[in-house]
Amino acid sequence: MLYPNLTINENGHLAIAGFDTVDLAKKYGTALYVIDEDRLRQNCRLYVNSMKKHFGEDSMPLYASKALCFTGIYRIVAECGMGTDIVSSGELYTAIKAGFPLEKAFFHGNNKTDADIEYAIENGLGYFIVDNEEELGAINEIAGAHGISQKILLRITPGIDPHTHKAVVTGSVDSKFGSAIETGRAYEMVEAALSKNHIILEGFHCHIGSQIFECEPFCDAADIMLKFIADVKSKYSYRANILNLGGGFGVRYTEADPHIDIDANIADVASHVKKRCAEFGVDMPKILMEPGRSIVADTGITLYTVGSVKEIADLKNYVSIDGGMPDNPRYALYGSAYTVMLANRANETADFKCSIAGRCCESGDLIQENVMLPRPVRGDILAVLVTGAYNYSMASNYNRIPRPAILLVGKNGERIAVKRETFEDLCLCDN
Numbered sequence: 402m403l404y405p406n407l408t409i410n411e412n413g414h415l416a417i418a419g420f421d422t423v424d425l426a427k428k429y430g431t432a433l434y435v436i437d438e439d440r441l442r443q444n445c446r447l448y449v450n451s452m453k454k455h456f457g458e459d460s461m462p463l464y465a466s467k468a469l470c471f472t473g474i475y476r477i478v479a480e481c482g483m484g485t486d487i488v489s490s491g492e493l494y495t496a497i498k499a500g501f502p503l504e505k506a507f508f509h510g511n512n513k514t515d516a517d518i519e520y521a522i523e524n525g526l527g528y529f530i531v532d533n534e535e536e537l538g539a540i541n542e543i544a545g546a547h548g549i550s551q552k553i554l555l556r557i558t559p560g561i562d563p564h565t566h567k568a569v570v571t572g573s574v575d576s577k578f579g580s581a582i583e584t585g586r587a588y589e590m591v592e593a594a595l596s597k598n599h600i601i602l603e604g605f606h607c608h609i610g611s612q613i614f615e616c617e618p619f620c621d622a623a624d625i626m627l628k629f630i631a632d633v634k635s636k637y638s639y640r641a642n643i644l645n646l647g648g649g650f651g652v653r654y655t656e657a658d659p660h661i662d663i664d665a666n667i668a669d670v671a672s673h674v675k676k677r678c679a680e681f682g683v684d685m686p687k688i689l690m691e692p693g694r695s696i697v698a699d700t701g702i703t704l705y706t707v708g709s710v711k712e713i714a715d716l717k718n719y720v721s722i723d724g725g726m727p728d729n730p731r732y733a734l735y736g737s738a739y740t741v742m743l744a745n746r747a748n749e750t751a752d753f754k755c756s757i758a759g760r761c762c763e764s765g766d767l768i769q770e771n772v773m774l775p776r777p778v779r780g781d782i783l784a785v786l787v788t789g790a791y792n793y794s795m796a797s798n799y800n801r802i803p804r805p806a807i808l809l810v811g812k813n814g815e816r817i818a819v820k821r822e823t824f825e826d827l828c829l830c831d832n
């Protein structure tokens with residue numbers, strides 16, 4: 402199996418954290434997201450402990466909550482000692498509802514509206530990560546009107562290509578995010594930030610992309626950022642307190658993906674950062690990281706019930722399920738790879754090649770193509786593994802399909818963290 406929390410029990414059923422998935426499907430219905438809460442907490446603590454160990458006590462991982470966002474998860478990551486990243490007022494609202502300590506919240510995004518800025522400042526947001534000059538002006542003005550000075554980081558594009566899918570590359574000059582060092586824009590942003598009365602520039606942020614398996618791109622980004630920090634120190638006598646290295650560590654979706662040792666990678670990045678700080682003659686800033694996927698992806702699976710099985714002779718076999726792109730758009734969007742199995746027949750020989758289709762009116766509504774399963778029949782339970790990240794958070798109601806429930810399982814038992822949407826919920830906003 403891909404991860405140690407996924408096992409096959411004595412009934413030949415897939416189990417997650419020891420819970421029989423066929424029982425869960427029966428009890429809670431499908432489609433169903435199931436999250437292993439113990440593994441989630443383990444992943445959080447791994448980052449917290451590893452960063453403290455290698456970067457020092459004042460370093461901190463921020464959970465990039467766009468990966469999986471609901472009130473309960475903010476409570477869990479806060480309990481584990483993480484801060485959080487949010488990218489919209491909706492995510493901020495959810496964090497507030499959860500009672501998340503907002504001094505540890507960082508507001509991202511390339512186009513924060515005045516309403517976003519107002520809302521965040523009124524609620525005592527810790528930091529904005531400022532993308533552009535217009536936004537900087539707006540934050541300065543709104544902070545001034547509220548009689549406060551607002552802490553910020555500047556988002557800098559270091560010009561790194563981390564060799565992943567182009568839709569998830571964000572650190573190159575040609576990006577809608579941040580200000581590039583190469584073009585000189587980053588320096589202009591520092592000057593502008595330092596000149597504003599109601600802005601406290603705490604440091605810098607970069608995020609080079611996602612699903613990265615080596616530490617090399619992070620070390621390269623750290624090099625560029627520390628060189629930049631040394632430059633602004635000599636140019637403006639400005640000392641950066643914080644360097645946020647972003648998120649992006651990869652996770653194992655299929656057997657073809659490598660295992661990643663987060664602690665070893667953080668150790669490597671840390672020793673690199675320390676070396677460069679000494680070389681460039683700058684004090685080591687407080688280091689932040691922003692893992693999203695690597696906190697939640699491998700904690701989750703999705704359970705579906707098989708409907709029709711269509712064999713198109715000499716061409717293709719389609720297995721249709723009671724979900725699809727509304728609960729997991731990632732194959733339709735990026736062609737993302739997933740591991741798929743029959744949860745109720747987990748020990749049977751997988752000798753039937755098929756594509757897993759959702760139930761929307763779109764040919765592109767696929768979860769995965771050309772996977773091997775035991776020949777499914779109507780009523781089988783199909784499990785898609787490693788769906789904890791960017792599934793529920795990207796879910797839609799396309800074709801008026803209600804979003805599935807999120808069930809947390811672990812040593813504290815099982816509990817519904819997000820209720821299944823009802824048909825009534827679908828019409829709540831209709832006038």
Ligand SMILES: *Cc1c(COP(=O)(O)O)cnc(C)c1O
Pocket residue numbers: 465467468486509608610611612647648649650691692693694695
């Ligand atoms: C998406 C995002 C992250 C999280 O990336 P993962 O690949 O999920 O770890 C972190 N920081 C920023 C700015 C992001 O946009």
